[in-house]
Amino acid sequence: MSPLMEIRDLTVRFHGERTVHAVNGLDLTLQPGEVITILGESGSGKSVTLKALLKLLPEKRTEIGGTMTVDGIDVTALTGRRLSDYRGKAVSMIFQEPMLALDPVYTIGDQIAEAVRRHDRVSRTKAMDIALDMLTRVRIPSPERRLRNYPHEMSGGMRQRAMIALALACRPKLLLADEPTTALDATVQIQVLLLLRELQKEFGMGIVFVTHDIGVAVEISDRIAVMYAGNIVEEGTVSEIIKDPRHPYTKGLLAANLHGATRGTSLASIPGSPPPLDARPNNCAFAPRCAHAREECLEALPPVFRPGPGRRVACVLERGQSEMVLPARTPEAA
Amino acid sequence: MREVKNSRDRGGPAQPLVIANDLTRHFPVRGGLFGKAAGAVRAVDGVTFTVEKGETLGIVGESGCGKSTTARLLVGLIGLDKGEIVLDGEKLGGDLRLKDLWDDVQMVFQDSWASLNPRLTIEETIAFGPKMRGVSKVDARRLAHDLLERVGLAPARFAGRYPHELSGGQRQRINIARALAMKPRLVILDEAVSALDKSVEAQVLNLLADLKAEFGLTYVFISHDLNVVRFVADRIMVMYLGEVVEIGPVDEVWRRRAHPYTSALFAAMPSMDPDARTEKPPLAGDPPNPIDPPSGCRFHTRCQYAEAVCGKSVPRTSVVAGIASHLAACHMLDEASGHTKAGAAPTLINEAAE
Ligand SMILES: Nc1ncnc2c1ncn2[C@@H]1O[C@H](COP(=O)(O)OP(=O)(O)OP(=O)(O)O)[C@@H](O)[C@H]1O
Ligand SMILES: Nc1ncnc2c1ncn2[C@@H]1O[C@H](COP(=O)(O)OP(=O)(O)OP(=O)(O)O)[C@@H](O)[C@H]1O
Ligand code: SF4
Ligand SMILES: [Mg+2]
Numbered sequence: 001m002s003p004l005m006e007i008r009d010l011t012v013r014f015h016g017e018r019t020v021h022a023v024n025g026l027d028l029t030l031q032p033g034e035v036i037t038i039l040g041e042s043g044s045g046k047s048v049t050l051k052a053l054l055k056l057l058p059e060k061r062t063e064i065g066g067t068m069t070v071d072g073i074d075v076t077a078l079t080g081r082r083l084s085d086y087r088g089k090a091v092s093m094i095f096q097e098p099m100l101a102l103d104p105v106y107t108i109g110d111q112i113a114e115a116v117r118r119h120d121r122v123s124r125t126k127a128m129d130i131a132l133d134m135l136t137r138v139r140i141p142s143p144e145r146r147l148r149n150y151p152h153e154m155s156g157g158m159r160q161r162a163m164i165a166l167a168l169a170c171r172p173k174l175l176l177a178d179e180p181t182t183a184l185d186a187t188v189q190i191q192v193l194l195l196l197r198e199l200q201k202e203f204g205m206g207i208v209f210v211t212h213d214i215g216v217a218v219e220i221s222d223r224i225a226v227m228y229a230g231n232i233v234e235e236g237t238v239s240e241i242i243k244d245p246r247h248p249y250t251k252g253l254l255a256a257n258l259h260g261a262t263r264g265t266s267l268a269s270i271p272g273s274p275p276p277l278d279a280r281p282n283n284c285a286f287a288p289r290c291a292h293a294r295e296e297c298l299e300a301l302p303p304v305f306r307p308g309p310g311r312r313v314a315c316v317l318e319r320g321q322s323e324m325v326l327p328a329r330t331p332e333a334a
Numbered sequence: 335m336r337e338v339k340n341s342r343d344r345g346g347p348a349q350p351l352v353i354a355n356d357l358t359r360h361f362p363v364r365g366g367l368f369g370k371a372a373g374a375v376r377a378v379d380g381v382t383f384t385v386e387k388g389e390t391l392g393i394v395g396e397s398g399c400g401k402s403t404t405a406r407l408l409v410g411l412i413g414l415d416k417g418e419i420v421l422d423g424e425k426l427g428g429d430l431r432l433k434d435l436w437d438d439v440q441m442v443f444q445d446s447w448a449s450l451n452p453r454l455t456i457e458e459t460i461a462f463g464p465k466m467r468g469v470s471k472v473d474a475r476r477l478a479h480d481l482l483e484r485v486g487l488a489p490a491r492f493a494g495r496y497p498h499e500l501s502g503g504q505r506q507r508i509n510i511a512r513a514l515a516m517k518p519r520l521v522i523l524d525e526a527v528s529a530l531d532k533s534v535e536a537q538v539l540n541l542l543a544d545l546k547a548e549f550g551l552t553y554v555f556i557s558h559d560l561n562v563v564r565f566v567a568d569r570i571m572v573m574y575l576g577e578v579v580e581i582g583p584v585d586e587v588w589r590r591r592a593h594p595y596t597s598a599l600f601a602a603m604p605s606m607d608p609d610a611r612t613e614k615p616p617l618a619g620d621p622p623n624p625i626d627p628p629s630g631c632r633f634h635t636r637c638q639y640a641e642a643v644c645g646k647s648v649p650r651t652s653v654v655a656g657i658a659s660h661l662a663a664c665h666m667l668d669e670a671s672g673h674t675k676a677g678a679a680p681t682l683i684n685e686a687a688e
């Protein structure tokens with residue numbers, strides 16, 4: 001089976017007053033019908049990676065390297081009509097900030113119907129029916145009335161669901177979901193997650209899901225990839241990551257949760273801060289914060305190990321424990 | 335009660351910082367051909383609560399139940415249709431002018447993108463408010479840098495950036511820093527940590543706790559993350575469809591979820607076990623229409639314990655298990671209501687309690 005999405009050695013750099021190396025040699029593969037969750041530090045490049053897949057980054061100031069293939073389409077080469085066909089039909093995105101995706105001057109119904117008609121030759125009435133069906137499916141109360149709402153007339157969680165409806169209306173093969181349930185209460189959140197699981201089965205949609213909520217990752221995904229400073233440091237099945245995290249960053253992240261924390265005490269967090277990213281990291285980007293860091297961690301990019309099928313860990317601590325698939329290396333000079 | 339050291343204190347420690355009495359706000363709904371008003375969304379419908387000095391009040395509830403609207407009423411961003419807000423003994427619109435309110439109350443908005451000016455750098459954004467208040471340029475800048483550092487954004491790298499050059503979680507932290515720079519007494523945080531990874535979230539929650547201890551700050555903390563609310567809040571208020579259905583000390587409510595909606599909400603927390611994923615949503619039925627809310631108890635259309643009385647009369651607010659600070663509005667708690675489970679409710683409905 002050929003993968004639904006394949007990202008190879010993706011780099012994204014923003015040029016401006018100062019350069020930001022947001023994504024640094026990222027590899028990620030998704031099989032059709034599979035759900036992968038990206039967990040990771042705030043600012044580690046999750047949203048930028050998803051936007052790169054949709055070619056949404058400002059062209060002038062962004063330098064993108066590597067290859068991205070979705071459903072056999074070479075994303076980097078897309079332009080014009082083929083690009084707009086690709087967006088929405090092959091891939092669509094639920095944005096972290098609903099207000100970025102929704103147009104304030106059109107009603108929700110018009111926006112969804114318009115998106116449907118951009119890809120399918122259906123009448124306006126039919127498109128509106130689809131919009132209504134989608135709003136119902138994402139459990140927006142009184143959906144008929146909400147069709148006529150402008151975004152500012154909705155609560156945060158309704159806007160988020162409206163955007164989910166918009167993203168799903170054209171039945172994409174690949175859904176990029178950037179923290180899609182942060183504005184939803186637990187009851188609605190679980191309903192939306194169940195809906196995504198159902199649609200994913202129903203039409204074999206693949207999902208790249210970004211969340212900070214481990215519980216949500218557990219509910220929705222088959223696999224988890226952990227991101228730090230523009231790269232994936234560890235990947236595995238949900239059980240592998242939750243029950244047996246290997247990379248020190250993953251361990252720190254999982255330890256920094258509130259379960260069992262006592263009020264009035266200080267919460268555990270990973271000491272230190274992420275690297276500046278004004279240059280491409282040429283060693284383990286986590287080393288300055290890592291309790292196990294050794295000299296070799298500072299000298300080169302860490303080797304990548306394969307503790308099991310479909311699993312990878314970029315950390316020297318794995319040496320001797322599992323098969324090495326990529327040796328320590330120095331990135332080509334930028 | 336915690337000692338509050340604040341020079342702006344007027345009413346003394348026993349005076350609640352906020353008394354919100356019968357807050358009501360309806361939004362007209364357009365309909366028909368000419369967009370004439372056709373009813374109203376009863377976004378906040380008779381909400382009453384207090385916030386003590388130095389405490390953190392957590393607000394949770396279904397999406398669309400009126401949390402953000404309540405918050406916007408509290409900071410005076412939108413007007414009340416009915417009810418009153420009393421800040422440290424002074425009534426808004428009476429002794430207290432809107433301008434005075436804004437001196438004391440700051441809000442961190444749910445939408446971190448829409449609430450930042452795209453043309454101001456991060457440093458300018460944070461320093462703007464203090465400068466408007468007469469803080470010198472140098473001091474405002476120092477304050478901005480100090481706060482950036484404390485929310486985990488190195489000033490050297492971030493001070494000169496614009497909002498669009500930041501990640502979602504970075505923007506959220508800018509909003510928190512901006513609110514704190516105004517040295518408020520009350521900060522309303524509306525989903526303010528939802529875009530942060532757990533490690534940064536811990537860092538920000540620690541910062542909020544430190545500032546609370548240092549300056550006697552008071553917080554209203556709105557969040558969908560029940561674990562976060564449990565950790566930060568002293569008391570928790572549960573809303574459903576524009577009304578308060580339960581309020582009480584956080585540990586108390588956690589143990590004895592007296593209102594069936596509270597039970598359903600808590601039961602919907604994601605499972606942390608990959609081998610035991612949720613298969614069925616714990617709360618079925620469609621969320622009702624806020625224009626024409628259900629009669630009686632607004633939750634009766636979805637409540638597994640609903641009986642005839644629930645659709646007929648509005649439940650009174652009752653004390654739960656004899657704990658005066660724990661209140662809930664459910665007929666099962668009211669011995670006189672005629673509900674068959676009346677009086678025996680709390681222990682009956684708390685299968686989920688730990
Ligand atoms: N247009 C831009 N110009 C310059 N830097 C940018 C731009 N967009 C993003 N960045 C930077 O790139 C890095 C990655 O950003 P990204 O939005 O992908 O983070 P993220 O992993 O989604 O974080 P979060 O969890 O906070 O949303 C961040 O450090 C951010 O500040
Ligand atoms: N400006 C407005 N015009 C019309 N209706 C509005 C407006 N603002 C809010 N509403 C409605 O008021 C109700 C309460 O909205 P509010 O934003 O307070 O909910 P919330 O509890 O914050 O929800 P969420 O958790 O989704 O953010 C919703 O039905 C919403 O659609
Ligand atoms: S490579 Fe070294 S520094 Fe990096 S996480 Fe592993 S042990 Fe720590
Ligand atoms: Mg992001």
Ligand SMILES: [Mg+2]
Nearest residue numbers: 155156402444
């Ligand atoms: Mg809200």
